[in-house]
Amino acid sequence: MNFDTPHRRFNPLTREWVLVSPHRAKRPWQGQVEKTPPENLPHYDPTCYLCPGNERAGGVFNPPYTGTFVFDNDFPALLSSNQQSATVQNTVVSGRRSTVADLFSAEPVSGNCRVVCFSPRHDLTLPQMDQAGVEAVVRTWTEQTVDLGNREGINYVQVFENKGAVMGCSNPHPHSQIWATSYIPNEPAKELAAQSDYLREHGSCLLCDTVQAERQNGERVVCANDHFTAVVPFWAVWPFELLVIAHRHVGALPNLSDAEIAGLADILRRVTARYDNLFEISFPYSMGFHQTPTDGAPHEDCHLHLHFYPPLLRSATVRKFMVGFEMLAMPQRDLTPETAAERLRGVSEVHYRG
Ligand code: H2U
Ligand code: ZN
Secondary structure: OOOOOOEEEEEOOOOEEEEEOHHHHHOOOOOOOOOOOOOOOOOOOOOOOOOOOOEOHHHOEOOOOOOOEEEEOOOOOOOOHHHOOHHHHHHHHHHHOOOOOOOOOOOOOOEEEEEEEOOOOOOOOHHHOOHHHHHHHHHHHHHHHHHHHOOOOOOEEEEEEEEOHHHOOOOOOOEEEEEEEOOOOHHHHHHHHHHHHHHHHHOOOHHHHHHHHHHHHOOOEEEEOOOEEEEOOOOOOOOOOEEEEEOOOOOOHHHOOHHHHHHHHHHHHHHHHHHHHHHOOOOOEEEEEEOOOOOOOOOOOOOOEEEEEOOEOOOOOOEOOOOOHHHHOOOEEOOOHHHHHHHHHOOOOOOOOO
16 A cells, blocks of 8 residues: 555544545645744733632632632533423423424433633643643543543543634633533544444454554654553544553543553643644644543443644644535545654654743
8 A cells, every 4th residue: 555645544433534645745844934922921810710819700719729620611511400491301302202303303411511720820731731730630630530420410521622722712721621411422422333343343442452553563653651652643634633542451531540640641741742842832732532431331342542633734823624625525634644743753842932
């Protein structure tokens, strides 16, 4: 198979294809054309709704927190089951029972949305925080997964971070979100079905096999420690997409040992430092974990991993758009995952801002 000419690659996790057009990436590399000056943020911003002691929507004040801080989202996308009136639920259910149910099906859902501040410092991001600070973040995500996952009717806990204005995140104060849902959302559901079928067909775990093969080959590996490996997956869609895979077959954050929590914090700091150093800016992305559903089913096939989806392509300002053919047909990329991995390997893990 010649990877220098147009081809499509299969993602066994989503069972979708991506078109790769390497010949188009042969255009000369312009390097860092536009560099945006680094933002000099204050340690504390009196107008930030996430800084300690400040007022949030609805008149609530944040406590003077010193580590991580979790609160219920003031504008939640989901409501807990006891917040929703029976009338609303009944209306939707009756719609589903109608004769056109196959065309207009809907069902009531419930859930909880929370915001997790990483640090009281307004100006820090993951790669600028110390190891203990990032470990505290991982422990907070873990506790939240347990707390929300144990709730009646919560079947999935999605931990994610949306970073940078280009991703629609308006507040630079370091934070992530957690949405816990009564149902398993589309992306994890697709991946779980694929992992389950793979286990049945191959007698082994899809991501155990992937991490082993990637480590053996090495071409797409960006960095690793004893417990986690970060790769630009063979089937990556975003230019500098990363998949961080646990070495051990472990399903969820609460199953990690202390050493694995330290390993995850280490890989998070190193990966995000490389991202920032690539174009010498605070690199935007959406990232999040895929972990075992909390629906009580065994899900032995589920393997904990973390996706990073960053939109930037060539510089601080040139981003990839998922439009045209990609909206209508399928995702496409020019830069090969192997070249992207090489670029990310080529930058330092020491953050450019010191
Ligand atoms: P981003 O991660 O996309 O920046 O979102 C921050 C969340 O903070 C967003 O979901 C919530 C918004 O609903 N928020 C509050 O809960 N209280 C506020 O006072 C402002 C924003
Ligand atoms: Zn702040």
